[in-house]
Amino acid sequence: MSPRGVAIPDLRERLFDAAERVLAREGPAALTSRAITGEAACAKGLLHAHFDGLDEFVAELVLDRFARTARQAGGLPARAGQTTVADNLLTVALALLNSLDPAVIGLAMTRPAASLRIRQALEAGAPGFTAIQGAIAAYLDAEQRLGRLPGGTDTPSIALALVGTVHHLLMASWSDVQDPREQAERLVTVLVGAGPSGAAATEDLP
Structure with a gap:
């Protein structure tokens, strides 16, 4: 137990x-x-000393995990030309799916005040799905310039389709549905093909 008055790192x-x-x-x-x-x-009162109740805490937990994935996705454009396009897209899709335990999503969805805080923060510009979508589109544009995607590829639509689907899978993955990771992999294959390697990358984004 941390002594009273002693700052706790992180x-x-x-x-x-x-x-x-x-x-x-x-x-x-x-x-x-x-x-x-x-x-x-x-100390027992420490959470309430830093958060305005459990709803704010849950909202901040969700926003923190989304922001962490957005930071990871921000490194995606630097991966252009490495492994395959499908590998790189699947890496960021799985990072988003793994960003939160399904129980956290389920909890946030059942607490209206927490859900409202999350939505308001994202609408105000907190890092989340929009930032991830932008990073994916920038990455696809870079791959297009390298000739690894056809010149006429609609990169913003691919980014929107991937992020929108992963968002849906993330929101639904706490219920009894098919493994969302398998669904994400199939979607990536449909959007851009399996690529030369035919295998998904497993390393974290920078």
């Missing part, structure tokens, strides 16, 4: 990680501020 990330562990282990009903701080080995 407190937000520590609390976010703890919340994800509680959700994965015990489900949404078990997620309370006390459960989170207990899992994080922090």
Whole structure:
């Protein structure tokens, strides 16, 4: 337990990680501020000292994970010319699908105040799906300039189709549906083909 008055490095990330562990282990009903701080080995009142209640905490957790994936996607244009186009697109699609545990998405969708905060933040420009879509379009444009995509390829539409579908899969993956990763892989193949390697990249984006 952290001593009173002692600053905790990376407190937000520590609390976010703890919340994800509680959700994965015990489900949404078990997620309370006390459960989170207990899992994080922090003082009981620490969450409310930094967040305006559990709804804001859940919203900030979702936004943090989206922003992290947006930062990863920002490195996608630098990968132009490496491996295959399909490999690179699948890497960012899987990064987005893996950005949040399905239990976190399910929780946010059942808490109207948290959902509203997320939507308002994204509409105000918080890094999320729009930033990821822009990074994908920029990457595809770079591949087009290198001749690895046909000159007439509608790169903005491919980016929109990929991000829109992954968004849908992410929102629905907490229910009993087909493995969203397999669906994302098939979509990438439909959009740009399997490429010479025929295998998906597994390394993280820069």
